[in-house]
Amino acid sequence: MTSRISLKAAAKINLYLEITGNRPDGYHDLVMILQSIDLCDRVDLRKLGTDEIQVSCTNPELPCDRSNLAYKAAALMQSAFPEIGGVEIAIDKQIPMGAGLAGGSANAAAVLVGIDRLWNLGLTQSQICDLAAQLGSDIPFCVVGGTALATGRGEILSPLPDLKDLVLVVCKPRHISISTVWAYQTFRSHGLLAHNPAKHQALSSQMVAAIASGGESAPAKIGRLLYNDLERAVLPEYPELVDLENKLLEQECLGAMMSGSGSTMFAIAADLDRAHQIAEAVRTEDIDVWVVKSLVRSIFDA
Numbered sequence: 594m595t596s597r598i599s600l601k602a603a604a605k606i607n608l609y610l611e612i613t614g615n616r617p618d619g620y621h622d623l624v625m626i627l628q629s630i631d632l633c634d635r636v637d638l639r640k641l642g643t644d645e646i647q648v649s650c651t652n653p654e655l656p657c658d659r660s661n662l663a664y665k666a667a668a669l670m671q672s673a674f675p676e677i678g679g680v681e682i683a684i685d686k687q688i689p690m691g692a693g694l695a696g697g698s699a700n701a702a703a704v705l706v707g708i709d710r711l712w713n714l715g716l717t718q719s720q721i722c723d724l725a726a727q728l729g730s731d732i733p734f735c736v737v738g739g740t741a742l743a744t745g746r747g748e749i750l751s752p753l754p755d756l757k758d759l760v761l762v763v764c765k766p767r768h769i770s771i772s773t774v775w776a777y778q779t780f781r782s783h784g785l786l787a788h789n790p791a792k793h794q795a796l797s798s799q800m801v802a803a804i805a806s807g808g809e810s811a812p813a814k815i816g817r818l819l820y821n822d823l824e825r826a827v828l829p830e831y832p833e834l835v836d837l838e839n840k841l842l843e844q845e846c847l848g849a850m851m852s853g854s855g856s857t858m859f860a861i862a863a864d865l866d867r868a869h870q871i872a873e874a875v876r877t878e879d880i881d882v883w884v885v886k887s888l889v890r891s892i893f894d895a
């Protein structure tokens with residue numbers, strides 16, 4: 594029986610993020626459209642002879658103790674399935690942290706899926722998603738991937754038609770990492786829900802229709818409909834991000850926006866050539882830039 598498994602776990606961007614309510618549990622009700630992108634961490638899992646959970650990461654800035662989401666995912670599996678033993682988790686980090694790209698959630702999703710496979714637990718995707726939702730709001734999406742509408746805290750998913758070959762320029766300012774907790778708290782404490790400018794019921798439906806329309810005109814339609822409520826909380830505090838978004842919009846792109854709680858800004862490009870031109874125009878020694886395509890899943894064999 595196999596004792597190790599290597600998985601690739603994809604980052605996500607938000608094509609749409611609307612905050613529709615403050616919840617009594619401190620969370621927010623959301624309507625999001627999430628998209629997996631081809632920017633992946635590699636997560637290697639190996640069965641251990643003991644009950645220990647060991648986490649290591651190529652990025653020394655990531656704490657590998659019990660606070661690590663990958664550790665928490667393994668601990669959750671151990672408590673749900675006492676028959677499984679210890680596991681060594683090695684994360685090769687490519688997805689930037691504090692970026693709004695769900696890198697930590699992607700790692701946790703890979704651990705859930707990997708442990709299910711290593712120990713032949715035979716869980717369905719929906720069972721894995723139920724476990725994932727206990728760990729974090731974005732983790733069920735990171736299990737499923739592709740293109741999805743997410744509601745509730747973000748954990749209630751409805752699949753949307755695959756967005757194949759959407760071309761994106763993804764930009765992360767090296768020195769700006771944003772705490773998701775801070776972004777949502779700022780949104781709430783500044784009373785931004787009460788001043789919600791968009792008529793989102795209609796906007797999110799338009800985005801879903803644009804995705805479903807498919808074909809060559811879909812990226813342009815999607816680009817015009819990009820929306821993220823958290824920009825109103827985050828951008829006033831980070832003028833550098835406003836500058837970056839403006840710089841992207843000055844290029845010949847189909848739309849640009851912050852992903853999740855930031856600090857990643859992304860642009861949709863008409864094709865790969867254009868994407869590389871945009872990337873060159875915005876890349877500096879302080880801004881990491883990737884040209885990536887959309888993915889139709891989120892977890893792959895490495």
Ligand code: C5P
Nearest residue numbers: 619620621729730731746747773774777
């Ligand atoms: O669910 P997760 O632990 O990933 O969320 C991180 C933080 O993001 C939460 O502690 C909360 O501050 C904020 N959040 C929120 N509403 C959501 C999802 C996340 O306020 N729907």
